[in-house]
Amino acid sequence: MFSLRTPLESLKKIFGYDAFRLSQQEIIEGLISGEDAFVLMPTGGGKSLCYQIPALHRPGVGIVVSPLISLMKDQVDSLKAHGVKAAFYNSSLNSSEARKVLARLHSSDLDLLYIAPERLMSGEFLERLAGIPIALFAIDEAHCISQWGHDFRPEYRQLGRLRGVFPGIPLIALTATAEAHTRTDILDRLGLRSARCYVSGFDRPNIRYTVLEKQKPFAQLTTFIQPRYRESGIVYCLSRQRVEKVAGQLREAGFRAAPYHAGLSAGERKNVQEDFLRDDIRIIVATVAFGMGIDKSNIRYVVHYDIPKNIESYYQETGRAGRDGLAAEALLLFGYGDIAVARSLIENTKNPERKRIELHKLNSMVSYAEALSCRRRILLGYFGDHLAEDCGNCDICLHPPQLVDVTEDARKALSCVYRVGQRFGMGHVIDVLRGSQKERLLELGHHRLSTYGIGRDKSQQYWGSLLHHLVHNGFLEQDVGNYSILRLTDSARPILRGEQPLTMAAPRVRADTVSAKEKSKAGRGKGPETPDAYGALFETLRALRKRLADKAGVPPYVIFSDTSLAQMAAFRPTDTEAFQNIHGVGAHKLERYGPDFLEEIRRFISTRLEGAAKRDPVQA
Template structure:
């Protein structure tokens, strides 16, 4: 296979000028018939790693996917590029299922998407024995590992594929997996001889911000003030919280819908479809509940509650900015979140799994409370080092203020000691602030020397102090005993005044980031880059968005199936005037030129008549 052939497929079918890092190496390996394990972040271009080889190798590509909605989106995207694709799952009526199987046996499909349990049924495996198979692609491969963050028992059967089809290459792909999970995946899928490709986990277009949780709904609406027309996801820890937040958002004029496992299948489908088709802007969902999102223009992800582990946080924040454009990830966290998650973990009777989950939660908490570049801490978790600070997180853009917190810490530790380590954080704060609480009086704690000595600090400030004392190892929470606070051995030197303690001032509000100025230069079309950082005509962009929306509604598909925001931005920057120039836009292949070229070229030319010559021109 010559490089030009692969490049032709990339350009003519998918509309891209160049491969992303590792893609070409992986594609060539699969074409050669090798097994491959691919660890690549969301938005890194995993799909092309099996889609291009599937168009080169003879036969149909069998793609394993865990979610019906994800299958549907990917099949629609492939069809929009002129490829023969179908899915075979429980959403099909009997007649539709027969049609798909007929196409499969008549060799009319390039791709068939299928769930693992249906693929591994004896009847279906027998069907495949009589067909030419280009490859097996196992998407979301972390589901096969019991130590992964989204373990699915039905994925375990996929390890038998190597015995049933020894000559067919298998490519397993995932966006998140630590070292233990990676090893588990390759062993369970019998891919111990596979070529392993690990891409960078860095998503530089995502800005990470973490705030201590104080009046979280107010913090959420402050964050959303300038985002009413943008697509985003808000993750919550419980179904009840999902419903409450979605309802409050609706009451405050936001376009929002809930999405969780307690809703009926039709309700979830309605919410998913409305979000995918830009008919609703915000989905409020339970943490770690898979939505099968293949939507490239999600501009923000908010974690209203603390996730259980960094893998889940990374995967969920990675649903923002899949198109490479600037996006944001906001995390709100508090002591109550940590205590709740710990209590759930400790109910697990499997000691080893409990140990691992507690370790992962501790890593998540350490990340949330770190005072160094968020991206460096995040990447370090995945064994990747960033040489310099990222300049695109809250710590880099607005370094936290610190102060000598020795006295505040001594007051808090002394109070915990004087109540004999029998009470939780809220009660300790009530004593420190001199609360007129009947419980305090009934227990005689208003007579303690620490009663009222912390009136100078707010409730939020004391929560921050206690949180940092826990994180720094001076206090610990006894989760099994109503989260009471206990002193550790490290507390004694601090109480005796033998050491000083520097604390960070609580960060509860979003501050305007100190952004670096970017310069833009004219680029030749032979050295085109994707749209991030590109200056473009926003008026034209909105007109093209409206045109895209009308076409999508007419065709019954999501707008991004027609063109991504990146493609529209490039059109609005370069003002293509001919079919040849339109083909140079990223994401425009021959089929999309054929279907939509004249409509978009006409809209661009009509807009151009009413504006000055654009600063970027195709040459």
């Protein structure tokens, strides 16, 4: 269908992009010449193009290994919208559909075929491939092959045989999430020791990272999403029960939300995901069962209602926001009770090495959440990536924490822990400090202690923050294996004697609104403008996109991304020549969708001019 001479021509003619990003061109040219490659590139950085374009320039079909049926469908829909001959071969196809795909494979009528690892590595399918020209193998979400990876999948282990079975076919492994141990493991298990490695960095400057101390989490959640009710977002929870509860509360509050977790039937999960992809529901409340590799480009925010178990999961899940490069938000609600639950689950792990790794990863996640310095620096530093300066686009950079003197309150808290015999947890200590009348407290006689009621002027949340601060700075220890009771450490003595001052950051419990002045100070961290900046025309074009998408049976972002719509709204092209300069407008989309969008833009401009003429005939 396409007559292509160079990768750059393919980029513009098929995908509608003017220039390569990061290391794309070097990766693509190396793969076309037959080299293997390992690619670590941030979500939204353009990993897919690194194997899609070479598959169009090499003879044969590109075989893409993908872990999820939904992801395969998303990518195939997107490629078809660009005019590329693509298909998937998985268990979602009925026998007739499967035969048609195989017929296309054997008749060389496919540029790309997406397939699951276990189906690819079956003896029957490998025999089938033996007589078919293969352009390349692409292993997507390659971290799944490593036990160090946060989403290890045993079926990926079979892929280590590919290099031996097809020694002359170039192989590319791609991931957005892999620290040093995981990278080494991927290369070893896939036999890619001589492959060229491309690590393009982990920074997603368009995402703003915010961490709030969890106090009234549902109220914090609704306060955050209310101004964003027209946008798509994901809310992650650690348990199915909490997913159901939060999704129900959001629906009762008037939000278009639905739950997603492994306890739902396959049909229910499929319907929820398709409704979300098609913008029929705005919010998915999900466990980590949802979202790996999801291709929806217009997710504007991701909320973690509970703290994730490791930074890799947090990075990958937040990376599902803003794949189109426009401004996006990542909010983490950070609760110490969640950490205790996560730690106790890890402690029950039988494998001591696995326990050690997971505790290390959880502690790193806690350190990130408690940080008082640039979030992005800590996040990227975990992966061995570094920023020359603070990002200017996280809560710490935009609203530096206010340090308050807590010396006297720390002495009260430490004294109370001592007075209750160092045999109780935080909840009971706080009850004593605040003068609770709970029956258990009165039975123990703790209402007669000298520390009873001396902290009633402060909230329960304040005392919880202070006690956690004392734990994490080594003045108290918390015995997780013994009902989380608190004990004083030797370091507490100077505080109790009044010999050492103590400060802590005032707890953050709400996301502050960023002013226009602060946005201008954000520097390198400021992402592109949000679509709202282009007002009514953007909404008009979004409505048109939804109508066309529903008619074609595909998600709206497959027609055009929010980035494309934002450019149309900003530049308002009125002819074909101008329209084809819009981001994401290739030859196929220009022919298929150009007339509809140009007509809508011309109508919008005409209506505005008529309105202006009525208001001021002389000026018009």
